[in-house]
Amino acid sequence: MIGVFDSGVGGLSVLKELVNMFPQESIVYYADNANCPYGEKSAEEVSQLCDDVVKILLSEGCTLIVVACNTATAAAIDYLREKYPDIPFVGMEPAIKPAAKLTKTGVVGVLATEGTFKGRLYQQTSQKYASHVKVVVQPGWGLVDLVEHDKIETAAADALLRKYIEPMMAAKVDQLVLGCTHYPFLSSAINQITGGVINLINPAEAVSKQVDRLLAKFNLRDSKEVPSYKFMASGNEVTLLEMVERVLPEFQKQHLKRHP
Known part of the structure; x- marks a missing residue:
């Protein structure tokens, strides 16, 4: 299962590419919109917020995590890779x-x-x-x-x-x-x-290609015929759901879970 997170709805631009490229993969999306935007926070604060989100995604069963946020990648991806060496992380590299x-x-x-x-x-x-x-x-x-x-x-x-x-x-x-x-x-x-x-x-297409390489390398491809999708938010879930419906209208009836 692929985990994707961002400070808010921005990562849905990456999620859309992932869904198109991997229609068989189950995905959990987490919007940390209670703490958005990340861009004005210190690297230390962003790293802690990212760590909190990663723990949630791991508890959901995610085996590969996409840090779908350029600011979070810049501040925290080295930290996350060091703390969770068994989890492949894909970040956003400036194109x-x-x-x-x-x-x-x-x-x-x-x-x-x-x-x-x-x-x-x-x-x-x-x-x-x-x-x-x-x-x-x-x-x-x-x-x-x-x-x-x-x-x-x-x-x-x-x-x-x-x-x-x-x-x-x-x-x-x-x-x-x-x-x-x-x-x-x-x-x-x-x-x-x-x-x-x-x-x-x-850069979303390049991210998807890297996800493809890592799924193959670590034998993480989902064998389920029907994928599942979950959308989670730390703050206002309505904003997330509305954007999901706009970007990915086929998911409008999917369950959106708010995580306190």
Whole structure:
């Protein structure tokens, strides 16, 4: 069984890819929305929150866990792998490599949380794959809250995105890395601002490929003919369920369990 967690609903962008790629796998999704957003918290605090969630997912029978949150990956994945050496963890690696490979202008943008920019993975990936291009970074202050509160198609969302995206357009960015799992839900709004001239890079597909490799490596594939799905939340379960119904309408009748 695959466990997937995020600070809120953002990880559903990863879950959608996993469901499409592994229709036979059972999945438990946990939204720690009582503590969202993670991006403004210290690495130590995020690590403790992640540890608490992992314990819940393990109690649900999960044998592989996807940390579907860039901030949580940056702050906690090394800690989690050390504490739980028998559990394969898959994190969110900033997709700078494909952006640097695809750019025609030589300028790529990264929209992410401050926690992601401060993380080891982002810094190592940037140095390794993007030393030959110009990287325009932009913390996405406030964007997670917009997604969590279902304010994606609002004037406030448009104004905030324009504040972040228009300077990138002026800098000739042609590839934009969505460095937070909440941000793919803003793709349509971003494309409206850019007119589609900036290619948006969502790392969910790469995560699914890594999950595939680990399921095979550790012989963890689910043999059940009919998979099961469970959605859990530490806080407001209504927001999670509404987003599940929108992103994965086939799950709208599935049981949502609130975990105190």
